[in-house]
Structures are given as structure tokens and as C-alpha cells.
Amino acid sequence: MKILVVDDEADVQPLFLQHFRKELRRHDFEFDFALSGEEALEYLKGKASEVVLILSDINMPGMSGIELLSKIRHDFNGPQPVVMMITAYGDDENYKQSMENGANDFLTKPLDFNVLKEKLKKIMDNG
Amino acid sequence: MNFDYILLIIVFSYLRKKLQSKILLPQIDKYLFMGFWLSIALLITQVIVDSRKGITAWIAHVLLFAVIYFCLTLKEFKSLKSFIYSMLPFVVVNFIEDFTELISSSFHKEWDNYFDTAIVFSIIWFFAMFFITRKQRKDMEREQLKAVELEKEFQQSEILKAKLEIQVAERTAEILGQKEELQKALDELKTTQNQLIQSEKMASLGELTAGIAHEIQNPLNFVNNFSEVSVELLDEMNEEIVKGDFEEVKNIASDIKKNLEKINYHGKRADSIVKGMLQHSRTGNTTKEATDINKLADEYLRLAYHGLRAKDKSFNADLVVDFDENLPKINVFTQEIGRVLLNLFTNAFYATHQMQKKSDEAYKPMVSVKTVLKENGIEITVRDNGIGIPEAIKDKVMQPFFTTKPTGEGTGLGLSLSYDIVVKGHGGTIAIDSKENDHTVFTILLPIE
Numbered sequence A: 001m002k003i004l005v006v007d008d009e010a011d012v013q014p015l016f017l018q019h020f021r022k023e024l025r026r027h028d029f030e031f032d033f034a035l036s037g038e039e040a041l042e043y044l045k046g047k048a049s050e051v052v053l054i055l056s057d058i059n060m061p062g063m064s065g066i067e068l069l070s071k072i073r074h075d076f077n078g079p080q081p082v083v084m085m086i087t088a089y090g091d092d093e094n095y096k097q098s099m100e101n102g103a104n105d106f107l108t109k110p111l112d113f114n115v116l117k118e119k120l121k122k123i124m125d126n127g
Numbered sequence B: 001m002n003f004d005y006i007l008l009i010i011v012f013s014y015l016r017k018k019l020q021s022k023i024l025l026p027q028i029d030k031y032l033f034m035g036f037w038l039s040i041a042l043l044i045t046q047v048i049v050d051s052r053k054g055i056t057a058w059i060a061h062v063l064l065f066a067v068i069y070f071c072l073t074l075k076e077f078k079s080l081k082s083f084i085y086s087m088l089p090f091v092v093v094n095f096i097e098d099f100t101e102l103i104s105s106s107f108h109k110e111w112d113n114y115f116d117t118a119i120v121f122s123i124i125w126f127f128a129m130f131f132i133t134r135k136q137r138k139d140m141e142r143e144q145l146k147a148v149e150l151e152k153e154f155q156q157s158e159i160l161k162a163k164l165e166i167q168v169a170e171r172t173a174e175i176l177g178q179k180e181e182l183q184k185a186l187d188e189l190k191t192t193q194n195q196l197i198q199s200e201k202m203a204s205l206g207e208l209t210a211g212i213a214h215e216i217q218n219p220l221n222f223v224n225n226f227s228e229v230s231v232e233l234l235d236e237m238n239e240e241i242v243k244g245d246f247e248e249v250k251n252i253a254s255d256i257k258k259n260l261e262k263i264n265y266h267g268k269r270a271d272s273i274v275k276g277m278l279q280h281s282r283t284g285n286t287t288k289e290a291t292d293i294n295k296l297a298d299e300y301l302r303l304a305y306h307g308l309r310a311k312d313k314s315f316n317a318d319l320v321v322d323f324d325e326n327l328p329k330i331n332v333f334t335q336e337i338g339r340v341l342l343n344l345f346t347n348a349f350y351a352t353h354q355m356q357k358k359s360d361e362a363y364k365p366m367v368s369v370k371t372v373l374k375e376n377g378i379e380i381t382v383r384d385n386g387i388g389i390p391e392a393i394k395d396k397v398m399q400p401f402f403t404t405k406p407t408g409e410g411t412g413l414g415l416s417l418s419y420d421i422v423v424k425g426h427g428g429t430i431a432i433d434s435k436e437n438d439h440t441v442f443t444i445l446l447p448i449e
Helices: A012-019 A021-025 A037-047 A065-075 A092-100 A113-126 B003-019 B026-049 B055-073 B075-103 B105-110 B112-243 B246-281 B293-311 B334-357 B414-426
Strands: A002-006 A030-034 A051-057 A082-087 A105-108 B289-291 B318-322 B330-332 B366-374 B377-384 B429-435 B439-446
Touching: A002 A012, A002 A037, A012 A021, A012 A030, A012 A113, A012 B112, A012 B246, A021 B112, A030 A037, A037 A051, A037 A065, A051 A065, A051 A113, A065 A082, A065 A092, A082 A092, A092 A105, A105 A113, A113 B112, B003 B026, B003 B055, B003 B075, B003 B112, B026 B055, B055 B075, B075 B105, B075 B112, B105 B112, B112 B246, B112 B293, B112 B414, B289 B334, B293 B318, B293 B334, B293 B366, B293 B377, B330 B334, B334 B366, B334 B377, B334 B414, B334 B439, B414 B429, B414 B439
Parallel strands: A002 A030, A002 A051, A051 A082, A082 A105, B318 B366
Antiparallel strands: B289 B330, B366 B377, B377 B439, B429 B439
16 A cells, blocks of 8 residues: 655654554555655656555645645546645644545644554555 | 301301201201301391491301311311312402401502402302302212112112022023933833833744744654654564564664664754743843854744744745855854844745735745845845835834734834844844835845954
8 A cells, every 4th residue: 555645854754664664564555755745746646546545744835735635636536545634733723624625534743653553554454 | 248147157058958967967067057046146246236347257257267177177078178169269358358458448448349359259259169069069969860770770680680590590400300300201211112122022932932832843743753663663673683683683773773863853953942942032142153044044934934823824835945055154143133033034924924815815925035145244035925015114114113013913123123133233234125015025134244
């Protein structure tokens, strides 16, 4: 299962790779990373069909996570990926906007990787 | 000749009157009074007895000479000398006539006409002198009166002067009092100004808080996440050791090492943010420090951005940085310049936020900061595509207490303080370029010392 993580902080990348070390070795998951909404859209242009799940930060310079979500939901014709929003601002407004724009789930920083792992496994089993 | 006696009467009464002897010289008055009545007695005797050259005439002569003598010798009569001179010729001529008549009647008879003429002349002389001196005296009196008048005027002007001096003293005291009051008011204003500057710092600290919270939250999340994952990695490492896959053990160990480094890095990041915040709230540092303007600008750009985002979470802006990598560290009051940058960024975000409120979705807020090393210093340019500054108020934005923000949202001191810090504190310049509803550009030049 291919997962795209969108976050302007590069240090989230080793976190994902280390937390999902076993899964990665078993090739359960495959991670790709984008440092901005724009980069994520560029990435998706070629591999939209491959990506099953997108984890996106909301608060990023330039295109925000909400805009990215809205673009994915409106501009993509093929099978829609699961989109989970992550934000440091665990507030109602961002949650509301995420849900209005078609997010599947909403996570707050700091990420609880065990909870995330459970959620990913559930999605994988369903898929 | 009866004129002798009349003259005596005139002389005595004149002397008494002129000297006011009754009051001023009672001692002399006594004699004058007696002389006066004696003269009348002589006149009456003369009229009744009619002895032409009898004893009465000689008494009159003696009296007249006595009067003349006293008048010329006693200082009390000094003022009447002219009167005495006027009658002197008559007295002398009259005496000579009587005397010659007594010695040689024939000689007297022979020269009688001349004596009579001399007496007439002496009487004319007496009256002429009398009137002349009288006139002189009147003139003198008039002069004296004038002098008295002048003296009066002088005294009045002295009184006026004294009054004026009192008034001047009163006014001076009044003005001094006012000066003291003004000084007091000025001192109070200075105190208030200091308090306002402090409250402006606190207000900007308030704006910072949200930004700081976000900025600290991020590194803290990393510290937590990396330490958690490292614990998991150690468990996995143990498993690999048991399995004997030492290659994998090495990989995990290398990851853990990297994680510890990251924990350290993010810990320091949070540390520097807290230190910056403490610095910002401090009253002011006294020495300039070598400062990396790029780092400072970057830090405060993010803080300002998150500060606004804390108020309006839906706000998003493009942050464009264009830093000159060759910028040397320059000696500035770091936190003061930080405050200037924070103020400019906060204003820039505020302007784009306002612009976004009245624009359609196509509008993208953008705030950029650019640094360039120039010949005469470091140039920092802060640009936004917000609502801009109307031409009418462009001159006022640097004035203290001028603000376009609603009451309670801005102190109106931000730019005025920035101006003071850049221009007065660092000898730099600050320039504004703006177009309403299009852009605002602030350009700061900090000289390299």
C-alpha cells in the first residue's frame, strides 16, 4: 500500500520510516514524501492511481493541507485516495473544514504512531 | 515826613507776615509785635504833637537801623534781605537829612530840595525794589510750586514703580509656578511614554505568544516522537541481537544515534525560541551583539505568521524569503532589530489579511523578506501584497499613536518605535513605498560599523 506523507518538516520522514520499520521490511507499506502541497500535487499527477492513502499536514507555507485536500477531491477523476489530515492546531475550525472538504480522518500532532498504525492496518485490511 | 512811621508799620507787619513768626519764631515775634505797636504809637504821637523833627523821628531812625541790622545779621531774616535792601536808601537818606538838619539847619535849608528829591527817589526805589522782589519771589514760589508738583509726580511714579515691581514679582512667581507645573506634566508624560513603550512590547509579546507556542510545539513534538521511536528501536535491536542479524543491529544503532542527534537539535531549537521570547520582553540590552540578520528575519517572519494564524486559523500566506548568503554578522541591538522586524511582518500579515477579507478566492496573501549586502550596509526589504497605505496617511504612519487599527488592536507605537530603533539607535534608514490595494514595501538599511 502506497502512502504519501505531506509535511513541510523534513524530520517527519525518518519518524515514519522508523516507526513502520517492520511493515516496510515486510513490504506491507510503502512511503513517499512531499514537503509541500504543490509538491504533493506534482507527485500525484503521475502516480495518482498508485497512491492509496495520503497523510497531510494542514499548516504549511504556501498551499495549505485543506487546499490540497480540496484539489484532490475536485480535480481527480480516478479512484479517490483515503486522505487523513494532521495538524498541530487541534481545533474545531480545521476539523470542520477538513471534514467539509472530504477528509476521511483527522489526526493531531504530536502523532500517536500506535493509533495511526491501527488505522492504517484497518484500511489495508478493508482494501 | 510821616513816611518813617508808616514804613515801620509796614516793615513790622511785613516781617511778621512773611516769616510767619507768630508760629515759627515766637521769640522774635514778640519783639516784632512790640515794634509794630510802637510804630503805631509813634505815628499817632507824631500826628497829635506834630513836632516835625522831634524825638519820635529819632526813635523811628533807631528802630529802622535796628531792624536793618538784625535783618542783615540774623540768619532767620535771610530770606528778607532783598526787602531790607529796598528800603535801605530811604532810611539812610532820611537819616542824613535829619542829621544834617540837626547839625546845620542852614546847610539843610540850602540843600533841602536835593534832600527831598533824594527821599522821593529813595521812596520810588523802595517801591520799585519792593515790586521787583515781590515779582521775583512770586516767580520763585511758582518755581517751587512746580518743583513740588514735580516731586509729587516723581513720588507718584515711584509708587507706580513699586506697584509694578510687585506685579512683576507676582507674575514672575506665577510663571515660575506654571513652569514647575509644566515640568511636572512633562515628567509625567515621560513616565507615561515609557509605560506605553513597555505596553507596546507586551502587546507585541502577546502577538508573539501564539507564534511562539506553535514554534515550540513543533520541536517538542519531534523530541517526543524521536525519543518514543528510539525506545521501540532499542527493543527491535535486542530482537535482532537474539536473532544474530548484526547487520540490522548496526543499522538500528545508526538510526538511534541519528534520532538522538535530532532530539538534541529540536531541543536546542525550542531553547532558542524561549530565549528569544525572554529577550523580547526584557527592558533592553545595552550592548550591540554580532547578529545574523537572515536568521533573525526568518525567525520573526515565522513567529509573526503563526501569531496571526493563532487568531484566524483559516489564514494562509506565502512566505517568500530571499536571503543574501554572503551577509556578514553585524553589530546591532539584536532584540530591538527583532522587534522592528516583528512589527513589519505583523503589519504585513495584517495588511494581507485585511486584503483577503475583501478579495475573491483568487487572492493569495504573500509576505516576502529579502536581504542584500550593499556597499554601505545591509538592506532588508519586507514586502506584502496587502491593502497598502493610502497616500493621505503615508506621512503619518511613523508618528507615535497613529494607527489605522480599531481601538484596542494597535497602540500606534509600532512603527514609531521601529523608526526610533533603526534611525536613532542604529544610524540607519527606513523607507516606505506603497500603493493602495496593491502592495507595501518597507526598506531598512542598517549600516555596517
